[in-house]
Amino acid sequence: MYSFILGNESIKMALSVSAGGRVWRKFFKTFNFGPNSALKRFPTCTANGRLYSSSSDNVLVSKDEKSGIATVRMNNPPVNSLNSAMLVSLRSCFEELENDKSCRALILTSQKPKVFCAGLDILEIYRKSPDYVAQFWEKLQDMWLSLYGSRLVTMAAINGHSPAGGCLLSLACDYRIMAEGKFTIGLNETQLDLVAPFWLRQTMVDVIGYRQAEMALMIGALYTSNKALQLGLVDKLAPIEDVQTVAEEEVKNWLKIPDQARAITKMASRKPLLDELRKRKQEDIQTFRDETTRESVQISIQQYLEKLKAK
Numbered sequence: 001m002y003s004f005i006l007g008n009e010s011i012k013m014a015l016s017v018s019a020g021g022r023v024w025r026k027f028f029k030t031f032n033f034g035p036n037s038a039l040k041r042f043p044t045c046t047a048n049g050r051l052y053s054s055s056s057d058n059v060l061v062s063k064d065e066k067s068g069i070a071t072v073r074m075n076n077p078p079v080n081s082l083n084s085a086m087l088v089s090l091r092s093c094f095e096e097l098e099n100d101k102s103c104r105a106l107i108l109t110s111q112k113p114k115v116f117c118a119g120l121d122i123l124e125i126y127r128k129s130p131d132y133v134a135q136f137w138e139k140l141q142d143m144w145l146s147l148y149g150s151r152l153v154t155m156a157a158i159n160g161h162s163p164a165g166g167c168l169l170s171l172a173c174d175y176r177i178m179a180e181g182k183f184t185i186g187l188n189e190t191q192l193d194l195v196a197p198f199w200l201r202q203t204m205v206d207v208i209g210y211r212q213a214e215m216a217l218m219i220g221a222l223y224t225s226n227k228a229l230q231l232g233l234v235d236k237l238a239p240i241e242d243v244q245t246v247a248e249e250e251v252k253n254w255l256k257i258p259d260q261a262r263a264i265t266k267m268a269s270r271k272p273l274l275d276e277l278r279k280r281k282q283e284d285i286q287t288f289r290d291e292t293t294r295e296s297v298q299i300s301i302q303q304y305l306e307k308l309k310a311k
């Protein structure tokens, strides 16, 4: 049995007597597990409830107490775009589940089938002050750190389109199941005159390999589900109505592996990138702020928005 004590720059583990106690303690010391900043205490998860740590309903969580599998449903109509409030709610939710000792896995999906997540809310970076976009970017970094650095089995049940920030969320998970059909996924940032940050580019390289990632990122490619499967950008396809069930079955397979060995292995491979972002956080914020507030980029964003509205 274990519980978490959260503090600045690291998560330390308070251990009650257990055979694996020493191993866990060493593990958490070594890997600086989880998100990188001070964490608040969150209320305990409740089964089949609304989000417990947010006043809004933009993220819905239900947890099966028996299996320890939580389902996190993004609920920000019409397209689950990631605005500041969504980023804060997602981070709170991931951290809360991380700290819930009875939780072993999370499935990330959309409450509204056909769109998993439309990526960053473009309006959050259009004609906003440099300070505003800097704060917005830090919220994205923190949300990503909490998901990518999670001890839990994390599974993306991609039940619809998943461009840009939607793909970022999926790539931060351990496994991706996507709906068959006409849906698309990819990092299309260059189409908006934006450049994906190093940590996002690296996850793409890690998942689909250098050559394919380099090409996909340069041209801002959005791939159909079939092509995404072929590239390894997603791991499995399912009919849209079965995505959740298939994800639950897959998670159950993953949970046959002992948590400790699985989580240590995951952290061993993710630690370098987590540490790199923690180290270069301010530099990354500055790059984003300077790039997105450039007039030429603002004009591209405006044109992209007009294209979206005119669709």
Ligand SMILES: CCCCCCC/C=C/C(=O)SCCNC(=O)CCNC(=O)[C@H](O)C(C)(C)COP(=O)(O)OP(=O)(O)OC[C@H]1O[C@@H](n2cnc3c(N)ncnc32)[C@H](O)[C@@H]1OP(=O)(O)O
Residues within 6 Å of the ligand: 078, 079, 081, 115, 117, 118, 119, 120, 121, 122, 123, 161, 163, 164, 165, 166, 188, 189, 192, 194, 195, 196, 197, 287, 288, 291, 292, 308, 309, 311
């Ligand atoms: C140094 C810089 C580093 C930058 C790196 C940043 C990393 C991440 C970047 C991003 O995520 S940028 C966002 C990129 N996202 C997109 O390109 C997706 C755009 N949206 C779509 O392609 C489609 O909306 C959809 C997701 C395929 C869904 O299509 P659907 O037909 O179901 O809905 P729509 O009619 O298109 O949209 C409804 C409504 O929502 C508005 N909207 C859509 N996406 C966004 C968005 N990302 N942000 C804000 N608003 C969005 C769309 O304009 C429609 O609005 P209304 O016309 O109803 O007012």
